[in-house]
Amino acid sequence: MSKVEPREITTVLFDDFELLDVCGPLEMFGAAGQRFSIRLAGPEPGPVRSAQGPAVVADVAYRDAPPPDIVLVPGGIGTHRLVDDVGFKGWLAEWAADAQIVTSVCTGSGVLAAAGLLDGYRATSNKRAFAWARGQGPRVEWVPQARWVEDRKRWTSSGVAAGIDMALALIAHLHGEQLASTVADRVEHEWHRDPTWDPFAAKNGLAPTQE
Amino acid sequence: MSKVEPREITTVLFDDFELLDVCGPLEMFGAAGQRFSIRLAGPEPGPVRSAQGPAVVADVAYRDAPPPDIVLVPGGIGTHRLVDDVGFKGWLAEWAADAQIVTSVCTGSGVLAAAGLLDGYRATSNKRAFAWARGQGPRVEWVPQARWVEDRKRWTSSGVAAGIDMALALIAHLHGEQLASTVADRVEHEWHRDPTWDPFAAKNGLAPTQE
Numbered sequence: 001m002s003k004v005e006p007r008e009i010t011t012v013l014f015d016d017f018e019l020l021d022v023c024g025p026l027e028m029f030g031a032a033g034q035r036f037s038i039r040l041a042g043p044e045p046g047p048v049r050s051a052q053g054p055a056v057v058a059d060v061a062y063r064d065a066p067p068p069d070i071v072l073v074p075g076g077i078g079t080h081r082l083v084d085d086v087g088f089k090g091w092l093a094e095w096a097a098d099a100q101i102v103t104s105v106c107t108g109s110g111v112l113a114a115a116g117l118l119d120g121y122r123a124t125s126n127k128r129a130f131a132w133a134r135g136q137g138p139r140v141e142w143v144p145q146a147r148w149v150e151d152r153k154r155w156t157s158s159g160v161a162a163g164i165d166m167a168l169a170l171i172a173h174l175h176g177e178q179l180a181s182t183v184a185d186r187v188e189h190e191w192h193r194d195p196t197w198d199p200f201a202a203k204n205g206l207a208p209t210q211e
Numbered sequence: 212m213s214k215v216e217p218r219e220i221t222t223v224l225f226d227d228f229e230l231l232d233v234c235g236p237l238e239m240f241g242a243a244g245q246r247f248s249i250r251l252a253g254p255e256p257g258p259v260r261s262a263q264g265p266a267v268v269a270d271v272a273y274r275d276a277p278p279p280d281i282v283l284v285p286g287g288i289g290t291h292r293l294v295d296d297v298g299f300k301g302w303l304a305e306w307a308a309d310a311q312i313v314t315s316v317c318t319g320s321g322v323l324a325a326a327g328l329l330d331g332y333r334a335t336s337n338k339r340a341f342a343w344a345r346g347q348g349p350r351v352e353w354v355p356q357a358r359w360v361e362d363r364k365r366w367t368s369s370g371v372a373a374g375i376d377m378a379l380a381l382i383a384h385l386h387g388e389q390l391a392s393t394v395a396d397r398v399e400h401e402w403h404r405d406p407t408w409d410p411f412a413a414k415n416g417l418a419p420t421q422e
Contacts (some may be wrong), residue, residue, distance in 0.1 A: 018238070019234050019237060019238050019241065020234055020235060020238035020398065022234075022265075023230050023231055023233075023234030023235070023238075023265070024231060024234070024235070026230060026263055026264075026265055027229070027230050027231035027234075027263055027371065029263075030230065030261075030262070030263030030264060031263070038263065038264045038265060040265060047258070047268045050241075051241070052237055052238060052240075052241030052242070052249065053237075053241060053249045054233075054234070054237055054249060054251060054267055054268070055267070055268040056265055056266070056267055056268075057258045057265070057266040057267075057268065126399070127399065128397065158399055159397075159398060159399035160238065160397075160398035160399055160400070161375075161398050161399050161400035161401075162399050164372075185411060185414055186339065186370075186371075187231065187370060187371035187372050188337070188338065188369055188370035188371055188372050188373050188411045189371070189372035190372075190401070190403070190410070192401070199401070200396060200399045203396055
């Protein structure tokens, strides 16, 4: 028999995370019925302030977070501190190593790269911070033009709103296209199903010039 | 001289609010530089749980919330209790009466309608709960097919993700189209600028049949 319990998605919160990077995907997983269970890990249990101001409550401290099925690492200006935090990177690398799928939104892929979790994988990131992300992972095959990149156990999305499209693609991957379409309709979101759709790469000088 | 302080946007949180209804628009206002200041009001200060699970922290209790420039009322399954809460509706009607702009996302328009704040206005709502919203406001001119509806001091959006497009339109209304486009690009969101764009109406039997 296949696994019937919901998959546990653990989101890694940190000071100055990007609000929509977290809430966009979690809205999609939350709208997919009982198939996903949402946990939020933070430096300590309790409120963690986003870069936009509103605080979201962590259920558990990093050190106490159970092994996750799926990991979600958001971006946000706080990632610039995280990539230099040796203790955090050590924890993330070990804790996420055996996860079924490790995902990131926006500059969260810079954090995954800095922790070594993207070595040997293809990945993308926020288009305005692409050079920064690239600098975190010299052994990552960075893909500049992509809404999201799926490479085996690593799913990385482009900036902020792209996390919503990646989450829907992940729901489709795990539970079928029909459920993902139903979720998109339920939240009245026009789902970009094509992972190569990315008008923002060209706007930031990251796409090949085309005639 | 025109007003130079940031406009205060107060979001009304309640148990079982819809996570993206709040975080989508607040991401847009947060990405618009220092032009908006974000406040969150709840039944009491502290965590308020969303329908999807994650809790967002209210800065202030309803009774202590200062007069807002802009009001944002989200939807979510919790709205079904709110429309029967006489004390809440009385507070909302009085507190929001003098706001510069009162907005809602999704079934939040049902709450505004139940509080009498949409009487004599055109408004829209979530497409899957449209009949319910309509039932809250017999003196509202309900518009079934719309991404959002702007009618003087009332801006109401369609379901969940539509709040993002409405927030961008509101930023354009207050600060110009260029800023709104910049914000949309910054968060890598494909902004639907046309308020009549609404494929979800037809999917829910709310649009006129067209040849």
